[in-house]
Amino acid sequence: MRVLGIDIGSKKVGIAISNQEMTVATPLSVLHRTTQMRKDHEAIKDIAEEWEVELLVVGLPRSLDGSLGPAAQNILEETKLLEENTGIPVDTYDERFTTTTAKQILRDQGISEKEQKAIVDQVAASIILQAWLDHRIGTGSSPRKAVND
Numbered sequence: 001m002r003v004l005g006i007d008i009g010s011k012k013v014g015i016a017i018s019n020q021e022m023t024v025a026t027p028l029s030v031l032h033r034t035t036q037m038r039k040d041h042e043a044i045k046d047i048a049e050e051w052e053v054e055l056l057v058v059g060l061p062r063s064l065d066g067s068l069g070p071a072a073q074n075i076l077e078e079t080k081l082l083e084e085n086t087g088i089p090v091d092t093y094d095e096r097f098t099t100t101t102a103k104q105i106l107r108d109q110g111i112s113e114k115e116q117k118a119i120v121d122q123v124a125a126s127i128i129l130q131a132w133l134d135h136r137i138g139t140g141s142s143p144r145k146a147v148n149d
Contacts, residue, residue, distance in 0.1 A: 004053045005129025006044065006082075007095065007121050008075055009033070013040065014121030016129045017051055023137070025129035027122035037078065041085035048088055056088050059095030059128040066094075093132040098124040 005025055007014035013031040018024065031043050048056065058079050063069045068076070076092070083090040102123035106116045 003055045005125040006058045007125040014125035016126035025126040027126040045086040056090045057132045060092040098127045
């Protein structure tokens with residue numbers, strides 16, 4: 001089974017993919033948002049079908065105190081539509097600090113700020129997905145079990 005990790009932003013969507021064993025997440029691509037959410041979701045569905053993905057894991061931007069602020073509420077609303085538009089189950093996972101961590105990883109690898117802009121979202125998506133995979137393995141959770149509740 002493969003899982004797609006998704007970092008939804010207002011301008012770009014980072015995409016990562018798990019291996020078949022669901023142990024390793026790898027950055028895959030970045031989609032540029034359009035003005036039509038349905039079209040964006042169709043692009044995600046196309047990637048999911050190409051990779052035979054059975055679950056989508058979307059980063060949930062919780063507040064520092066763990067609460068669900070306006071940004072998280074917007075993502076929750078979009079994840080409902082994403083599931084409807086793709087027909088693929090969606091789970092969410094805490095994404096606090098993933099973009100900061102992604103930027104630090106890229107900086108440590110000597111990647112310039114300019115080059116980072118093109119790939120930081122897919123790296124952030126891989127961090128979200130890897131954390132979800134590690135949590136699932138650590139808790140023995142089934143792939144569809146919500147881990148943020």
